[in-house]
Amino acid sequence: MALSRRNFIGLTGLGIGLTALPPVVSSAGILDNTEKPIRMPKDRIFRSSGGKLSLNLIAAPGTVNVAGARHANAQTYNGRLPGPMIVVSPGDRLRINLQNQTTLPTNLHYHGMHVSPKGHQDNVFVQIPTGGDFDYDVRIPKDHPGGLYWYHPHWHPNVGPQVWGGMAGLLMVRGGAAALPELKNVRRRVFSLGQVAFTPDGELDLYGTTPPEDQAHLVNGQIMPEVSMRPGETQFWQFANIGVNAYYRLKLPNHTFTVVEEDGIKVWQTWETDSLLMPPGKRYGFLVTAQQRAGSLNFMQAGYNQGFDDWPKTPLMRVRVKGEPAKSVTLPEGIGDKPSWLSGPVKRRRVLTLSQNVVDGQPLFYIDGMLYDNLTMADVPRVLVNSTEEWVVRNASSPLGGSPHPEDHPFHIHINGFAVVERGDWNPATNQVSNRQIIVPRGEADTENVPSNGYIKFRTKFADYVGRSVYHCHILFHEDHGMMGVFDVVNEDGIGPGPGQLLDSELHQHN
Numbered sequence: 001m002a003l004s005r006r007n008f009i010g011l012t013g014l015g016i017g018l019t020a021l022p023p024v025v026s027s028a029g030i031l032d033n034t035e036k037p038i039r040m041p042k043d044r045i046f047r048s049s050g051g052k053l054s055l056n057l058i059a060a061p062g063t064v065n066v067a068g069a070r071h072a073n074a075q076t077y078n079g080r081l082p083g084p085m086i087v088v089s090p091g092d093r094l095r096i097n098l099q100n101q102t103t104l105p106t107n108l109h110y111h112g113m114h115v116s117p118k119g120h121q122d123n124v125f126v127q128i129p130t131g132g133d134f135d136y137d138v139r140i141p142k143d144h145p146g147g148l149y150w151y152h153p154h155w156h157p158n159v160g161p162q163v164w165g166g167m168a169g170l171l172m173v174r175g176g177a178a179a180l181p182e183l184k185n186v187r188r189r190v191f192s193l194g195q196v197a198f199t200p201d202g203e204l205d206l207y208g209t210t211p212p213e214d215q216a217h218l219v220n221g222q223i224m225p226e227v228s229m230r231p232g233e234t235q236f237w238q239f240a241n242i243g244v245n246a247y248y249r250l251k252l253p254n255h256t257f258t259v260v261e262e263d264g265i266k267v268w269q270t271w272e273t274d275s276l277l278m279p280p281g282k283r284y285g286f287l288v289t290a291q292q293r294a295g296s297l298n299f300m301q302a303g304y305n306q307g308f309d310d311w312p313k314t315p316l317m318r319v320r321v322k323g324e325p326a327k328s329v330t331l332p333e334g335i336g337d338k339p340s341w342l343s344g345p346v347k348r349r350r351v352l353t354l355s356q357n358v359v360d361g362q363p364l365f366y367i368d369g370m371l372y373d374n375l376t377m378a379d380v381p382r383v384l385v386n387s388t389e390e391w392v393v394r395n396a397s398s399p400l401g402g403s404p405h406p407e408d409h410p411f412h413i414h415i416n417g418f419a420v421v422e423r424g425d426w427n428p429a430t431n432q433v434s435n436r437q438i439i440v441p442r443g444e445a446d447t448e449n450v451p452s453n454g455y456i457k458f459r460t461k462f463a464d465y466v467g468r469s470v471y472h473c474h475i476l477f478h479e480d481h482g483m484m485g486v487f488d489v490v491n492e493d494g495i496g497p498g499p500g501q502l503l504d505s506e507l508h509q510h511n
């Protein structure tokens with residue numbers, strides 16, 4: 001049976017209900033129209049100074065302007081789509097008062113950040129009810145990697161509709177690849193990639209029922225903006241996919257990208273490629289050197305078939321090459337040190353299996369055969385703090401594995417990144433592995449695509465922080481419909497969770 005997109009519309013029985021939105025309380029949409037140069041107005045960026053940053057985020061319904069048309073049912077931070085950009089330094093104290101003026105509970109996740117998962121920090125078990133607020137107080141460690149991160153709500157099971165409405169923003173940590181001496185005089189640009197879709201009534205589609213070919217893609221909140229480069233000029237571009245489920249395969253025709261940063265962390269070995277696949281949640285920073293002749297070309301979504309969604313080829317941004325020729329920049333291949341835990345002892349090996357099914361007409365998504373909503377504390381793996389583990393994540397989402405159709409899943413884990421050391425094909429019917437590739441990692445990731453009938457093997461160190469957090473598929477519909485698990489980082493005495501962490505009785509509080 002083919003699972004049609006229409007099946008997904010009748011899922012409001014899970015408590016998803018944005019039908020009764022309160023009146024518009026914010027109308028500060030600032031989306032520019034086509035053909036305008038990219039710019040970030042000052043009030044869209046909050047920057048730390050003197051070791052701290054305090055800001056207010058108001059999550060509220062708002063009106064935004066997309067390509068000249070106004071849409072009243074956006075769900076925004078401070079009336080912006082995407083939300084304001086936050087810029088901090090390692091060692092900073094980041095304080096955010098988040099007010100919830102939406103009709104659903106919400107909270108905040110600092111995607112990719114290596115900070116505590118407890119209390120008022122990157123604690124996804126916080127629930128801020130409608131009309132409530134919460135004071136986040138995030139202590140960014142002094143040795144935190146510099147690079148591009150992002151923030152978005154993480155309140156299960158309604159992450160998808162909130163991010164569809166616009167609740168997501170960039171979070172930049174100073175330093176990292178951007179601080180390489182060779183890049184001192186290199187022009188740097190920061191981009192968010194996101195999706196927008198409209199219902200027949202012209203409202204924003206908050207449930208993703210619009211097929212990929214009818215969606216629009218926003219670069220820094222703009223449709224088809226323009227950037228300029230001088231002939232031969234090298235620029236440093238940092239991209240974050242802050243969309244809901246789109247896979248972007250980035251390509252600039254006749255150009256290559258030299259990757260210097262992945263998921264917020266400077267790679268230790270640069271690499272060159274003519275396209276970059278970015279599943280939801282993914283970030284890359286790369287150098288691109290413009291062609292020598294003046295002209296205009298399209299920076300492309302080259303297209304990707306994820307299995308359920310086939311993302312068509314489409315231009316994302318215009319690149320205009322003009323002006324005085326510039327000297328290009330070259331970097332050494334090695335720009336950092338690999339982490340010592342990569343070759344150290346492995347404390348524990350685990351295997352996670354992703355799968356899906358349709359039950360009573362409803363698509364459900366599982367890890368190890370379990371839905372997030374049905375987890376008990378007995379299902380929560382315990383991990384020793386500062387130990388290195390090796391995990392295999394394999395994808396049974398295909399007819400071979402009993403699923404209705406093949407589908408990729410982007411695996412994401414909170415608090416600590418990982419390095420992929422092996423990948424290959426896996427047959428869920430016979431449990432046979434084939435096309436095994438040993439990978440020499442060039443950098444770390446926090447989000448990695450796991451193809452249908454494929455697997456990845458990675459190493460990760462559960463460094464510094466005890467407490468509970470989650471791993472999940474970053475296609476938000478899949479996360480909202482079950483594909484998320486909890487892990488518990490404990491100290492030698494087996495103690496981990498503290499105040500504000502998920503408790504046994506609270507596991508099912510949202511049901």
Ligand SMILES: [Cu+2]
Pocket residue numbers: 408409410473474475478479483
């Ligand atoms: Cu998924």
